[in-house]
Amino acid sequence: MSQQIPTSQKVAIVASSGARVQIKDHPVKSPEQLAPGECLLKMHCTGVCHTDLHAAMGDWPVKPMTPLIGGHEGVGTVVAIGKNTERSPIKIGDRVGVKWIADSCRDCEQCRKGHEQNCENIKISGYTVDGTFSQYLVSYVHSVTPIPEGIESEAAASILCAGVTVYRALKYSETSPGDWVVLPGAGGGLGHLAVQYARYMGLRVIAIDGGEEKRELCKALGAEQWIDFTQCKDIVAEVKRLTDGRGAHAAVVTTASSSGYTQAIDYLRDNGHLMAVGLPAKATLDASIFFTVFKSITIHGSYVGNRQDAVEAINIAASGAVKCHYKMRKLSEIDQVYDDLAKGKIAGRVVLSME
Numbered sequence: 001m002s003q004q005i006p007t008s009q010k011v012a013i014v015a016s017s018g019a020r021v022q023i024k025d026h027p028v029k030s031p032e033q034l035a036p037g038e039c040l041l042k043m044h045c046t047g048v049c050h051t052d053l054h055a056a057m058g059d060w061p062v063k064p065m066t067p068l069i070g071g072h073e074g075v076g077t078v079v080a081i082g083k084n085t086e087r088s089p090i091k092i093g094d095r096v097g098v099k100w101i102a103d104s105c106r107d108c109e110q111c112r113k114g115h116e117q118n119c120e121n122i123k124i125s126g127y128t129v130d131g132t133f134s135q136y137l138v139s140y141v142h143s144v145t146p147i148p149e150g151i152e153s154e155a156a157a158s159i160l161c162a163g164v165t166v167y168r169a170l171k172y173s174e175t176s177p178g179d180w181v182v183l184p185g186a187g188g189g190l191g192h193l194a195v196q197y198a199r200y201m202g203l204r205v206i207a208i209d210g211g212e213e214k215r216e217l218c219k220a221l222g223a224e225q226w227i228d229f230t231q232c233k234d235i236v237a238e239v240k241r242l243t244d245g246r247g248a249h250a251a252v253v254t255t256a257s258s259s260g261y262t263q264a265i266d267y268l269r270d271n272g273h274l275m276a277v278g279l280p281a282k283a284t285l286d287a288s289i290f291f292t293v294f295k296s297i298t299i300h301g302s303y304v305g306n307r308q309d310a311v312e313a314i315n316i317a318a319s320g321a322v323k324c325h326y327k328m329r330k331l332s333e334i335d336q337v338y339d340d341l342a343k344g345k346i347a348g349r350v351v352l353s354m355e
Contacts, residue, residue, distance in 0.1 A: 017058025047073030074132025177202025185255030187214025
């Protein structure tokens with residue numbers, strides 16, 4: 001196997017925070033260099049997430065490493081496993097996925113409680129360790145997600161981040177079948193998957209986004225109601241009107257706009273849940289303390305998901321109940337993809353082939 005693995009590969013790399021992303025040659029770690037527990041993947045494809053743009057810009061309070069090979073929604077084939085790896089749940093030839101959480105220690109308090117994403121010794125793909133914008137990638141046997149039959153690699157890629165993230169947020173929103181959920185940013189990469197997972201869970205969806213293309217996408221995916229934020233003058237009043245004046249049971253905010261959070265406090269009904277998912281770079285949550293308490297509102301920060309959430313989310317997608325709507329581009333086109341993301345031009349998701 002080692003004879004088939006090249007010594008050099010193409011990667012998309014950002015030299016320093018705020019610099020343009022570039023395609024460059026980069027060494028491939030040889031199988032002999034792999035540590036116990038590590039595996040080498042030959043990447044098939046990778047999704048592109050708005051988080052990757054934030055990482056390249058370095059505009060979040062927690063700064064990424066640089067130089068940075070971004071990406072955290074990759075699917076590849078295992079081509080090598082480190083010597084002396086114990087109890088590996090995967091083998092050479094398996095198709096697996098790489099997530100935002102590249103690896104966790106599995107021994108700290110947060111890991112023991114199932115909150116691996118908050119591990120004290122976390123490794124983050126495309127942020128603190130090299131990510132999936134590469135032809136080959138070193139990952140970790142106990143953290144990669146097996147990709148089941150019945151789903152193409154390109155369709156599975158974005159489930160590993162966008163899908164897992166919205167699935168977990170809905171899972172912990174304490175909603176029941178028939179409840180109303182509002183999805184600001186519903187036509188985007190996370191949002192269009194949230195529409196589908198919400199429908200899978202039996203929820204009634206109010207989709208909020210802008211533009212005819214996103215309206216058509218959300219309605220086709222099962223959104224019961226649509227609000228165009230570019231045309232609606234009072235989103236709070238409209239949500240209440242659509243829910244017989246009572247408000248929604250939950251909101252899963254996937255947009256990076258702070259207004260999506262502020263409005264949710266007002267249109268949620270008593271005991272409603274605001275699931276905070278989208279990450280504006282520097283915005284704050286301005287919520288009425290009085291009405292948050294008076295209405296018994298829960299504000300719940302929901303950060304990606306653990307390994308079990310990932311398995312559940314990918315299995316639902318493999319069953320055909322959830323489909324990622326994506327457009328294929330090449331790794332060499334990533335700079336243009338970043339520009340389109342920054343301008344809000346992308347409906348659904350972009351997936352890169354490794355050409």
